Amino acid sequence: MPLQTTTHIWHNGHLIPWEKATTHVMSHVIHYGSSIFEGIRCYTQGETAGIFRLPEHMRRFQDSAKIYRMPIAFSLEELQKAVVDVVEANSVAPCYIRPFAFRGYGEIGVNPLKAPMEIYVANFPWGNFIHVDGGADVCISSWNRLAPNTMPSLAKAGANYMNSQLIRMEADINGYVEGIALDRNGYLSEGSGENLFLVRNGTLYTSPLANSVLNGITRDSILILARELGIPVVEQALPREMIYICDEAFFSGTAAEVTHLRSVDRIMVGDGTMGTVTRKLHDAFFDIVNGRVEDRYSWLTPVKVGKHDAVGEMVNA
Numbered sequence: 316m317p318l319q320t321t322t323h324i325w326h327n328g329h330l331i332p333w334e335k336a337t338t339h340v341m342s343h344v345i346h347y348g349s350s351i352f353e354g355i356r357c358y359t360q361g362e363t364a365g366i367f368r369l370p371e372h373m374r375r376f377q378d379s380a381k382i383y384r385m386p387i388a389f390s391l392e393e394l395q396k397a398v399v400d401v402v403e404a405n406s407v408a409p410c411y412i413r414p415f416a417f418r419g420y421g422e423i424g425v426n427p428l429k430a431p432m433e434i435y436v437a438n439f440p441w442g443n444f445i446h447v448d449g450g451a452d453v454c455i456s457s458w459n460r461l462a463p464n465t466m467p468s469l470a471k472a473g474a475n476y477m478n479s480q481l482i483r484m485e486a487d488i489n490g491y492v493e494g495i496a497l498d499r500n501g502y503l504s505e506g507s508g509e510n511l512f513l514v515r516n517g518t519l520y521t522s523p524l525a526n527s528v529l530n531g532i533t534r535d536s537i538l539i540l541a542r543e544l545g546i547p548v549v550e551q552a553l554p555r556e557m558i559y560i561c562d563e564a565f566f567s568g569t570a571a572e573v574t575h576l577r578s579v580d581r582i583m584v585g586d587g588t589m590g591t592v593t594r595k596l597h598d599a600f601f602d603i604v605n606g607r608v609e610d611r612y613s614w615l616t617p618v619k620v621g622k623h624d625a626v627g628e629m630v631n632a
């Protein structure tokens with residue numbers, strides 16, 4: 316997908332022009348993958364705009380940094396303000412927000428501790444990640460998700476996405492929109508960039524954090540909404556074949572939002588349409604983010620922006 320530019324990017328405490336946000340090719344991150352990041356959506360609600368679960372995203376950002384011993388010289392409040400500042404400076408909504416931090420320029424060698432930290436927040440207009448009409452046709456990947464105690468799944472680190480890229484490329488080449496990876500023990504884990512939910516006999520199932528999944532903020536939101544709606548929720552290790560015999564399945568994630576699965580390995584999920592439990596959760600989620608109901612969990616941080624479909628230039632268009 317071509318990148319859409321905006322005008323400002325936040326860098327280490329200041330807004331700088333988009334084109335000045337560059338780094339040297341000898342930066343530590345380029346050689347050793349030493350980066351962490353977040354992906355956040357800013358939704359519009361009629362005339363207003365709100366960033367979805369900003370504190371939770373920036374808390375996960377801090378968690379990722381902590382796991383990788385990356386010093387972040389900004390508090391949770393300052394990081395949230397950085398996001399609000401850049402969204403308001405670029406004045407574009409709805410948009411996708413990308414906070415990221417990496418080990419920069421000045422040291423070479425695997426030990427990263429003396430490399431300087433660079434922290435950025437960018438945002439840009441972005442549409443649906445998984446383009447599907449009538450549900451996603453997905454496969455089980457031949458690649459496993461990150462094994463425990465190898466690459467930490469609870470850190471949203473750039474390097475984890477080399478595994479995601481293998482899953483995604485394989486799916487794409489074989490004619491699927493996405494791949495679902497198993498964990499090292501053969502249990503269902505997650506998609507290359509989404510958490511996975513199944514429904515059978517009215518009960519909602521999802522893999523626990525121990526099955527090498529990212530602790531998705533959308534996943535958490537779905538679990539909150541399910542409990543509110545009285546839908547029984549089970550977090551347990553799920554055998555692969557559970558996805559072939561479930562009544563409904565869907566992905567959750569910042570990019571995928573709530574995307575129902577039509578088929579897995581060409582086996583139809585239910586009758587292929589969005590099932591009733593998925594529909595309830597899908598609608599409850601979009602009712603909040605699109606402002607059709609009160610934001611009863613205070614999930615939206617208000618921002619002052621004009622509304623534009625596009626600003627700046629498309630790169631690689």
Ligand SMILES: Cc1ncc(COP(=O)(O)O)c(C=O)c1O
Nearest residue numbers: 508509510529531532533568569
């Ligand atoms: C590997 C992976 N799993 C799950 C998710 C869903 O997480 P969230 O709902 O916080 O976007 C993402 C997206 O960030 C992801 O990259």
